[in-house]
Amino acid sequence: MTSSVSITLERCGRTFANGHTALHPLDLSIAAGETLVLLGPSGCGKTTTLRIISGLESPDAGGRVRFGERDVTQRPIEKRDVGMVFQNYALFPNMSVADNIAYGLKIQRLPATEIRQRVDEVMAMVDLQGFGERRIDALSGGQKQRVALARAIAVRPKVLLFDEPLAALDAKLRDRLRIEIGQLLRELNITAVYVTHDQAEAMALGDRIAVMQAGRIAQLGTPQEIYHRPSSAFVADFIGAVNRLEVIGSRPQGRLVVHGGELHGPHLSGLPSIYCRPEDIQIVETNVAAIQGCVIQSVFLGQTQRLMVDTGSSTPLQVDAPSREHWRVGEVIGLTIPPEVLFHPEQCNSQRDVQEVAHG
Amino acid sequence: MTTRIRFLLQLGFTLLVCLFMIVPVVMSALAGLTENYFVGLKSGLTLRWVNDVWQLYADTIWLSIRLALACLTVTVLLGVPAAYGLLRSRRRWANAIEEALLLPVAVPGLATALALLLAYGHYREFRDSWLFILVGHVLFTLPFMIRPVLSVMRTARLPQLEEAAASLGAGFWRRFLTVVVPNCMSGILAGALMVVTLSIGEFNITWMLHTPLTKTLPVGLADSYASMRLEIGSAYTLIFLVMIVPLLVAIQWAGRLTVQHH
Ligand SMILES: Nc1ncnc2c1ncn2[C@@H]1O[C@H](COP(=O)(O)OP(=O)(O)O)[C@@H](O)[C@H]1O
Ligand SMILES: [Mg+2]
Numbered sequence: 076m077t078s079s080v081s082i083t084l085e086r087c088g089r090t091f092a093n094g095h096t097a098l099h100p101l102d103l104s105i106a107a108g109e110t111l112v113l114l115g116p117s118g119c120g121k122t123t124t125l126r127i128i129s130g131l132e133s134p135d136a137g138g139r140v141r142f143g144e145r146d147v148t149q150r151p152i153e154k155r156d157v158g159m160v161f162q163n164y165a166l167f168p169n170m171s172v173a174d175n176i177a178y179g180l181k182i183q184r185l186p187a188t189e190i191r192q193r194v195d196e197v198m199a200m201v202d203l204q205g206f207g208e209r210r211i212d213a214l215s216g217g218q219k220q221r222v223a224l225a226r227a228i229a230v231r232p233k234v235l236l237f238d239e240p241l242a243a244l245d246a247k248l249r250d251r252l253r254i255e256i257g258q259l260l261r262e263l264n265i266t267a268v269y270v271t272h273d274q275a276e277a278m279a280l281g282d283r284i285a286v287m288q289a290g291r292i293a294q295l296g297t298p299q300e301i302y303h304r305p306s307s308a309f310v311a312d313f314i315g316a317v318n319r320l321e322v323i324g325s326r327p328q329g330r331l332v333v334h335g336g337e338l339h340g341p342h343l344s345g346l347p348s349i350y351c352r353p354e355d356i357q358i359v360e361t362n363v364a365a366i367q368g369c370v371i372q373s374v375f376l377g378q379t380q381r382l383m384v385d386t387g388s389s390t391p392l393q394v395d396a397p398s399r400e401h402w403r404v405g406e407v408i409g410l411t412i413p414p415e416v417l418f419h420p421e422q423c424n425s426q427r428d429v430q431e432v433a434h435g
Numbered sequence: 436m437t438t439r440i441r442f443l444l445q446l447g448f449t450l451l452v453c454l455f456m457i458v459p460v461v462m463s464a465l466a467g468l469t470e471n472y473f474v475g476l477k478s479g480l481t482l483r484w485v486n487d488v489w490q491l492y493a494d495t496i497w498l499s500i501r502l503a504l505a506c507l508t509v510t511v512l513l514g515v516p517a518a519y520g521l522l523r524s525r526r527r528w529a530n531a532i533e534e535a536l537l538l539p540v541a542v543p544g545l546a547t548a549l550a551l552l553l554a555y556g557h558y559r560e561f562r563d564s565w566l567f568i569l570v571g572h573v574l575f576t577l578p579f580m581i582r583p584v585l586s587v588m589r590t591a592r593l594p595q596l597e598e599a600a601a602s603l604g605a606g607f608w609r610r611f612l613t614v615v616v617p618n619c620m621s622g623i624l625a626g627a628l629m630v631v632t633l634s635i636g637e638f639n640i641t642w643m644l645h646t647p648l649t650k651t652l653p654v655g656l657a658d659s660y661a662s663m664r665l666e667i668g669s670a671y672t673l674i675f676l677v678m679i680v681p682l683l684v685a686i687q688w689a690g691r692l693t694v695q696h697h
Contacts, residue, residue, distance in 0.1 A: 165599035179603030
């Protein structure tokens with residue numbers, strides 16, 4: 076396998092001819108062999124970023140794209156050694172499965188025997204043995220995406236780029252193929268950029284995740300950092316569910332008054348609101364509870380159930396309870412929230428700054 | 436009961452209309468095969484007239500075939516890249532150009548021919564050669580190649596396929612030949628049959644542009660109607676039908692293929 080390469084974007088922005096700025100100038104470094112996920116809502120500039128890396132799109136003047144030490148900004152995609160996998164497969168309908176996979180190898184003018192050998196090899200990697208002679212329109216969506224994957228890795232590219240490759244598949248298949256792509260990326264140890272709007276996919280696949288918002292990177296970090304220490308309310312909200320509790324008063328010794336009771340959070344004093352995840356809230360007997368509320372709805376999620384608890388604030392508190400417990404609407408519930416699971420995006424930022432200073 | 440009657444009435448009417456249209460064709464074909472049309476079928480069937488036509492007009496038939504094939508080659512070579520260019524250009528420009536291309540179809544052929552004569556008629560060599568007629572035919576048939584190719588291109592997700600090909604290392608020409616052209620084959624086929632049929636049957640432009648040495652089949656046909664026995668004209672028609680009907684059938688078949696494909 077070709078040794079993998081790092082990718083560096085320097086001040087890469089993109090404003091389209093119609094004046095719309097899809098991407099504000101951004102800097103991004105992706106280490107060799109790393110999988111970076113670009114995550115964000117539709118229209119936030121993920122595809123544009125990916126296309127700038129691939130060479131299908133050029134950054135605005137001043138932007139630079141580097142693969143390793145080499146500046147590839149002026150290189151067209153066909154000279155960049157990138158493999159691409161698209162949402163709608165983009166397989167050549169005029170060719171068989173094997174011919175699709177061999178397409179890039181023929182361009183490299185490899186001898187026929189080697190081409191055949193490599194096609195067989197990658198078809199085995201994506202579990203498509205025996206499908207070589209099939210027509211493309213005789214394949215299911217999942218099989219098509221496997222062919223696309225095989226076609227991209229057959230040429231042994233330096234970089235693999237994915238644009239929402241699983242978005243067109245149904246849930247079960249999506250999970251399976253996601254796991255397989257993850258395994259493949261680890262096996263190949265190839266630099267990969269993976270675009271998705273699905274946070275579960277992002278956390279499962281990414282070594283790091285760049286959460287994007289309106290043409291900017293809102294936060295860049297490992298899945299754990301992004302999930303547990305989101306740098307903004309937007310990120311906290313986009314990755315999983317989050318509760319925002321308004322602080323309506325404070326008492327001595329870091330006691331914060333919120334709707335429905337009092338919480339202990341000395342590290343968060345002085346902030347107007349505090350955040351916590353539904354799964355971090357504990358359900359306890361009402362007589363030892365820090366907060367009390369009234370169950371107004373229960374949403375069954377399978378492995379857990381999500382309770383909506385009215386504590387007197389404008390939005391109900393989301394609390395995860397074991398799936399088999401039975402909660403009636405109107406029932407009073409007691410809750411506690413340990414201080415260590417309470418956070419505030421701005422606080423996460425300053426913590427990170429402190430850490431960086433310490434490490435630096 | 437009433438539905439049955441209605442069905443029978445409809446069937447009867449349809450058959451009547453068909454007869455109205457088919458009878459003249461059959462009569463004409465038969466006229467070309469009867470010994471003496473005025474005596475009728477009882478004078479006997481013969482291939483004499485067909486043979487006479489061949490003696491007199493074989494050149495026109497060959498010229499028409501040559502013109503049709505040349506016209507096909509030129510329209511494919513011009514039309515497929517042109518359609519691709521239109522696909523890639525801005526919508527507004529593309530529409531304007533597409534409409535401009537239809538002008539030679541909308542304008543009477545005689546006017547197109549006159550314009551060609553005025554513009555290039557004084558280049559004697561060119562004017563006397565069959566290539567002069569070819570230019571007229573290409574002008575007239577080009578939109579019939581571009582349109583089906585463009586419509587197939589528009590539905591074939593070509594930009595996506597090309598991006599995939601480019602990521603695998605394919606440069607422009609390779610992409611064009613291995614991805615673009617094969618994926619609009621059904622459009623090229625439909626256009627090709629249309630172009631050949633129109634070129635073989637074209638009369639207006641050709642009649643204005645032809646010289647005694649560059650007569651095509653339809654021009655010869657007019658000639659024979661005006662100056663020959665009715666049986667010879669009919670036999671000539673028969674030959675024309677034998678050439679054109681398989682093409683028309685093929686057009687239908689290609690049309691269905693295109694629809695199935697998408
Ligand atoms: N070729 C283009 N011309 C004009 N605007 C574009 C073009 N491509 C994308 N955009 C706009 O840029 C923004 C970002 O697009 P994109 O990168 O595709 O977002 P994402 O992949 O995150 O959904 C969107 O608002 C989109 O409408
Ligand atoms: Mg996108």
